[in-house]
Amino acid sequence: MSGRRQQALWLLIFAGIGVAAYLVYVALDASAEPYCSGVGDCHKVQSSEYAEVAGIPLAVFGLLMYGGLLALRIATTWGPLRSLPILRAWITVLAGSGVLYSVYLTYLELEVIHAICIYCVTSAGIVTLIAIVSWPDFTAARRALAAARSA
Amino acid sequence: MSQRRPTKPKPARPLKPGWRYTIDQWGGLPVLGSVVVALLVVGTLIFLNRPGAKSDPVVSTALEGRVVGRLHGEASAPVTIVEYADFQCPFCKKWVTETAPALAKEFIATGQVQLEYRYFAFLGEESKKAAEAAECAADQGRFWEMHDVLYSHQAAENSGVYTPANLKKYAAEVASKANGFDTGKFATCLDGGSKRALVDQMAAQAAQLGVSSTPSFLVNGKPIVGAQPIEVFRTAIAAAKAAKP
Incomplete structure (x- = not known):
C-alpha cells in the first residue's frame, strides 16, 4: 500500500468525476456544445444513437461508476468498514468493468460512429489507470480472503 | 494458509x-x-x-432528434404538415415555388401550421446525396437555406447536379447567405456519409406509411398526394382544425 499509489487513486477518481460530470452536463443541456478544442468530434459522438441506453445518457452511467469508486475509496479509507478486503477488491472490479465498457465504446466511436470524443477517451484512460493502480489492492484483498477461507 | x-x-x-x-x-x-x-x-x-439494436426506435429517435432543423413554424400550431419530398423531383420544386410561399404566409407565419420536411430520396444516388447535404446543413441549423439552394439548382435526374463536389459549392452559397455556416464542417459531414443511414431510414419509413410518390403530405395524418395548389391545403387545414377536439 504505497502512499503514492493511494494518492494517485484519489486523484484519478476525482479527475474521472470531473470529466464524467462535464459529459453529463453536455448530454443533459441541449444548448451546451461540448468544447472540443479541435480534437475529434464530440458533438457527433454525443448526439449519436449510441450516446444513451434506455433513454439514460451513457455519461450518467460513467458518473455513477466514478461516484461508486469514490464511495468505495472513502469506505476503505475511513469508517468501520475500512479494513474489509472485499471493498478494496470491488474498486478494481468496478474500474475493470468500466475499462471493458470503455473499450467497447471506443470501438463504437472508431468503427461505427467514425468520430472520436476526446472526453470519452480521456475517461477511458482514467478508468484504465484506476484499474491498473488499484490492481495490487485487488491482489492483496484476494489473498486475504483466500487465506481467511482456508484458515 | x-x-x-x-x-x-x-x-x-x-x-x-x-x-x-x-x-x-x-x-x-x-x-x-x-x-x-x-x-x-x-x-x-x-x-x-x-449496433442495430435500436433499428426501430432509431427511426423515431433519429427523427425526433434531428427533426428540429427541418421544422418550419411553431410547435404549438394546431396542424402539422409532414412533407415527403425528393430534391430531384420536379413536382416537389413546383410545389415549393408555387404553393409553399402561400402556405408559409397564410398558415405558418400565423402559427396555424407547422411544416416538417422529410426526405423520401427515391430517384437515385443524387437524391440521397442531396438529402445528406440538407441534413449536414441542418446540423448547423441551416436546413431551409440549403433546401432552397438545392431546389434552385434542380435539373434533369441524376445528371450530375448533386455530386459531392457540386453540393460543396452549394454549401458555399449557403455560407454566403448565412453567417457562421462552416463549409469545412459541412464537407466533413458530407464526405463522412454519416447521414446516409437517416436518409435511408426516412425513405423506408415513408414507404411503410404508403408514400409512393413525391411530393406527398400528411395533414395531421391525412394524406395529400402531389403538388396541389394552396386551395387544397386550405380545405385540408380547415378540416384538420375542425376535427380537433
Whole structure:
C-alpha cells in the first residue's frame, strides 16, 4: 500500500468525476456544445444513437461508476468498514468493468460512429489507470480472503 | 494458509487443485460473484447499445432528434404538415415555388401550421446525396437555406447536379447567405456519409406509411398526394382544425 499509489487513486477518481460530470452536463443541456478544442468530434459522438441506453445518457452511467469508486475509496479509507478486503477488491472490479465498457465504446466511436470524443477517451484512460493502480489492492484483498477461507 | 493448525484432522476445504480450490484462491464467492455481476452489467449495457439494436426506435429517435432543423413554424400550431419530398423531383420544386410561399404566409407565419420536411430520396444516388447535404446543413441549423439552394439548382435526374463536389459549392452559397455556416464542417459531414443511414431510414419509413410518390403530405395524418395548389391545403387545414377536439 504505497502512499503514492493511494494518492494517485484519489486523484484519478476525482479527475474521472470531473470529466464524467462535464459529459453529463453536455448530454443533459441541449444548448451546451461540448468544447472540443479541435480534437475529434464530440458533438457527433454525443448526439449519436449510441450516446444513451434506455433513454439514460451513457455519461450518467460513467458518473455513477466514478461516484461508486469514490464511495468505495472513502469506505476503505475511513469508517468501520475500512479494513474489509472485499471493498478494496470491488474498486478494481468496478474500474475493470468500466475499462471493458470503455473499450467497447471506443470501438463504437472508431468503427461505427467514425468520430472520436476526446472526453470519452480521456475517461477511458482514467478508468484504465484506476484499474491498473488499484490492481495490487485487488491482489492483496484476494489473498486475504483466500487465506481467511482456508484458515 | 500456514496458519492451519496441524491438530485439525481435516482441512475445512480441500486444498488440492480443483474448482473449489481455485475459487477459494480467488477470494471465494464474494470476489468471483462481484466479477460475474460486473461482467453481466457490462454485457447488458453492450447488448442494449449494440449496433442495430435500436433499428426501430432509431427511426423515431433519429427523427425526433434531428427533426428540429427541418421544422418550419411553431410547435404549438394546431396542424402539422409532414412533407415527403425528393430534391430531384420536379413536382416537389413546383410545389415549393408555387404553393409553399402561400402556405408559409397564410398558415405558418400565423402559427396555424407547422411544416416538417422529410426526405423520401427515391430517384437515385443524387437524391440521397442531396438529402445528406440538407441534413449536414441542418446540423448547423441551416436546413431551409440549403433546401432552397438545392431546389434552385434542380435539373434533369441524376445528371450530375448533386455530386459531392457540386453540393460543396452549394454549401458555399449557403455560407454566403448565412453567417457562421462552416463549409469545412459541412464537407466533413458530407464526405463522412454519416447521414446516409437517416436518409435511408426516412425513405423506408415513408414507404411503410404508403408514400409512393413525391411530393406527398400528411395533414395531421391525412394524406395529400402531389403538388396541389394552396386551395387544397386550405380545405385540408380547415378540416384538420375542425376535427380537433
